[in-house]
Amino acid sequence: MDKVVERFIRYAREHTASNPDSATYPSTGGQVEFMKKLEAELKTIGLKEVELDNYGYLTATIPANGVEDCPVIGFIAHIDTSPDFEGENVNPQVIENYDGGVIKLNNGIEINPAEFPEILNYTGRQIITADGTTLLGADDKAGVAEIVTAAEILMKNDKIKHGKIRIGFTPDEEIGRGVDFFDTEKFGAAFAYTLDGGELGELEFENFNAASAKIVISGQSVHPGDAKNKMVNALLVAHKIISMLPPAQRPEHTEKYEGFFHLVSLSGNVDKAEMQFLIRDHDFEKFEVKKKLLNEIVRLVNLELGKESVKLDLKDSYYNMRKKIEPVMHIVEIAKKAMEQAGVTPKIKAIRGGTDGARLSYEGLPCPNIFTGGHNFHGPFEFIPVPSMLKAVEVILNIVQLVGKLK
Numbered sequence: 001m002d003k004v005v006e007r008f009i010r011y012a013r014e015h016t017a018s019n020p021d022s023a024t025y026p027s028t029g030g031q032v033e034f035m036k037k038l039e040a041e042l043k044t045i046g047l048k049e050v051e052l053d054n055y056g057y058l059t060a061t062i063p064a065n066g067v068e069d070c071p072v073i074g075f076i077a078h079i080d081t082s083p084d085f086e087g088e089n090v091n092p093q094v095i096e097n098y099d100g101g102v103i104k105l106n107n108g109i110e111i112n113p114a115e116f117p118e119i120l121n122y123t124g125r126q127i128i129t130a131d132g133t134t135l136l137g138a139d140d141k142a143g144v145a146e147i148v149t150a151a152e153i154l155m156k157n158d159k160i161k162h163g164k165i166r167i168g169f170t171p172d173e174e175i176g177r178g179v180d181f182f183d184t185e186k187f188g189a190a191f192a193y194t195l196d197g198g199e200l201g202e203l204e205f206e207n208f209n210a211a212s213a214k215i216v217i218s219g220q221s222v223h224p225g226d227a228k229n230k231m232v233n234a235l236l237v238a239h240k241i242i243s244m245l246p247p248a249q250r251p252e253h254t255e256k257y258e259g260f261f262h263l264v265s266l267s268g269n270v271d272k273a274e275m276q277f278l279i280r281d282h283d284f285e286k287f288e289v290k291k292k293l294l295n296e297i298v299r300l301v302n303l304e305l306g307k308e309s310v311k312l313d314l315k316d317s318y319y320n321m322r323k324k325i326e327p328v329m330h331i332v333e334i335a336k337k338a339m340e341q342a343g344v345t346p347k348i349k350a351i352r353g354g355t356d357g358a359r360l361s362y363e364g365l366p367c368p369n370i371f372t373g374g375h376n377f378h379g380p381f382e383f384i385p386v387p388s389m390l391k392a393v394e395v396i397l398n399i400v401q402l403v404g405k406l407k
Contacts, residue, residue: 001149001153001390001393001394003149003152004145004146004149004386004389004390004393005094005126005128005386005389007144007145007148007149008092008128008138008141008142008145008384008389009092009094009128011034011079011137011141011144011145012090012092012136012137012138012141013090013091013092014030014033014034014037014141015030015087015088015089015090016028016030016031016034016079016080016081016087016137016141016171017030017080017081017082017083017087017088017174018031018080018081018082018083018171018172018173018174018175018177019083019175020083020175020176025055025056025171025172025177025180025181026055026056026080026171026172027080027171027172027175027177028080031056031079031080031171031172032056032171034079035052035056035058035079035169035171036052038058038079038144038148038169039052039058041148042058042060042148042151042167045148045151045152045155046155047060047061047062047151047155047167048060048061048062048063049061055171055180055181055182056170056171056172057168057169057170057171057181057182057183058079058168058169059166059167059168059169059186059187060151060166060167061164061165061166061167062151062154062155062162062164062165062166062167063164064162064163064164065154065158065160065161065162066161066162067161067162067163067404068163069163069407070162070163070403070404070405070406070407071163071189071190071191071403071406072163072164072165072166072188072189072190073163073164073165073166073189073190073191073192073193073399073400073403074165074166074167074168074187074189074191074192074193074365074367075147075150075165075166075167075168075192075193075194075195075396076167076168076169076170076192076193076194076195076356076357076360076367077140077143077144077146077147077168077169077170077194077195077196078140078143078144078169078170078171078172078173078174078178078196078356079140079141079144079169079170079171080140080171080172080173080174080175080178081135081137081139081140081141081174082135082139082174082377082378083174083175084135084174084378084379085134085135085378085379085380086133086134086135087134087135087137088134089133089134090130090134090135090136090137091130091131091133091134092128092129092130092131092136093105093128093129093130093131094126094127094128095126095127095128095129096126097124097125097126098119098122098123098124098125098126098127099123100113100120100123101113103119103127103129103383105129105130105131105132105380106131106132106133107132107133107380108132109132109380109381111129111376111381111383115381116375116376116381118199118375119375119383122385122387122388125385125386125387126385126386126387127383127384127385127386128383128384128385128386129382129383130380130382132380133380134380135377135378135379135380135382136374136382136383136384137382138372138373138374138377138382138383138384139174139196139372139374139377139378139382140173140195140196140372142195142372142373142374142384142389142392143194143195143196143372143392144169145389146195146372146389146392146393146396147167147169147195147396149393150393150396150397150400151165151167153393153397154397154400160397160400160401161401161404162400162401162403162404163400163403163404165400166187166188166189166192168182168187168192170182170356173196173355173356176212176317176318176354178356178359179356179359179360179363182356182360182363184360184363184364184365185364187365189365191328191331191365191366191367192357192360192365192366192367193331193335193357193367193368193369193370193399194355194356194357194360194367194368194369194370195369195370195371195372195392195396196355196356196357196369196370196372197351197369197370197371197372198371198372198373198374198375198377199347199371199373199374199375199388200344200371200373200385200387200388200391201339201344201345201346201347201371202347202349202369202370202371203332203335203336203339203346203347203348203349203368203369203370203371204348204349204350204351204355204368204369205321205322205325205329205332205348205368205369206282206320206321206322206325206350206351207282207318207320207321207322207350207351207353207354207355207358207369208259208280208281208282208318208320208351208352208353208354209280209281209282209283209284209287209316209318209319209320210278210279210280210316210317210318210319210354211278211279211287211290211291211314211315211316211317212276212277212278212279212314212315212317213275213276213277213278213279213294213312213313213314213315214274214275214276214277214312214313214314215238215241215274215275215276215277215298215310215311215312215313216272216273216274216310216311216313217234217237217238217241217268217272217273217274217275217309217310217311218234218271218272218309218310218311219231219232219233219234219235219237219269219270219271219272219273219309220232220271221269221270221271231270232305232309233270234268234269234270234271234272234273235268235269235270235273237273237301237305237309237310238266238268238273238275240301241275241297241298241301241310242263242275244297244300244301245261245293245294245297246261249261249290250262250263255352256350256352257282257283257350259279259280259281259282259283259286259287259290260278260279260280260281261277261278261279261290261294262277262278262279262280263275263276263277264276264277264278277294279291279294279314280352282320282322282350284319284320291314294312294314295312295314298310298312317354318354318358318359318362319358319362320358321357321358321361321362321366321367321368324361324362324366325361325366325368328366331366331368332348332368334399334402334403335368335370335395335399336348337398337402338395338396338398338399338402339395339398341398342391342394342395342398343391344391344395347371351369355367355369357369370392370395371388371392372384372388372389372392373385373387373388373389373391373392374388
């Protein structure tokens, strides 16, 4: 069990940030290099059918141990870290006995209980943080470490009876490409679990419906001294579009099942401007209404300008997996029971985001999401309590034994 900490720290030091501007798959060389190291490690601990394909997917098999007639189960995690914050030269810090106070890191970064009160739940426990200059990468290196550790335990312990188990590690989840080429039929599992959740006990089987929107605005640049009735300032047109969206539906004003429009980027000048939006909602009808609203805003702005100066490229990204999980809710109940057996209280909630499992569920591989134990992903305030990681490993072991009893 204790190997999960060593593994996580070793994995966290690998630079595997994905890159949304890359045309390659995987999007960065660091992911490929880490996958090769992980491939060698899986072979060393004895996993079978270890395969790293041309798309950067690493899969492997834990052979059945005394149980042959139960469903094949899978466990999946992604190896890339978010490009939203620095992910190179990660230097994990191990706090052996957290005292409940402010954790002071480099660059003036503080993990302060006044801002992050959830850390007080782990007073007296071992906690891992970054050093203040990078993210930690528990999303999802923790999931990877937990799966590999459970796999090694299963390979070495004949007393834990289970059926065939499939393991899968994916690249580029953070930029929405994690399963673009994942072959669910070849993977061969009846259902799977992603280990890509947050705090201890999280169990999720619903997520956002998601779309991305790119808006390109063509202005008309004229010398400001002669601009009357001639200039069209693309930046001000962008501002107008933003102002026509409901302010209450921005991420900073929403929670739980409330959706949003998220302005990710805005760049440009008088002549040309570009905006990127994320559109999110758990409810599919409300999701469709949001997309229609953005289309209507663009139509009205173009009507006012008298020409097609604003171009909208709107694409769906993924959908709420609840629709695909509801017919097989017993797999959620298995995870819930596995947590309870480990002394963990399940916290069933909707993901305010997405996982590889959301897309996999629509491709025929139902895939709820389980906690890894981490908090405050994608930034310098990230931390993960070691006891939560140990519980995640225990939950995996409980799941495979429960599935082994299915016919």
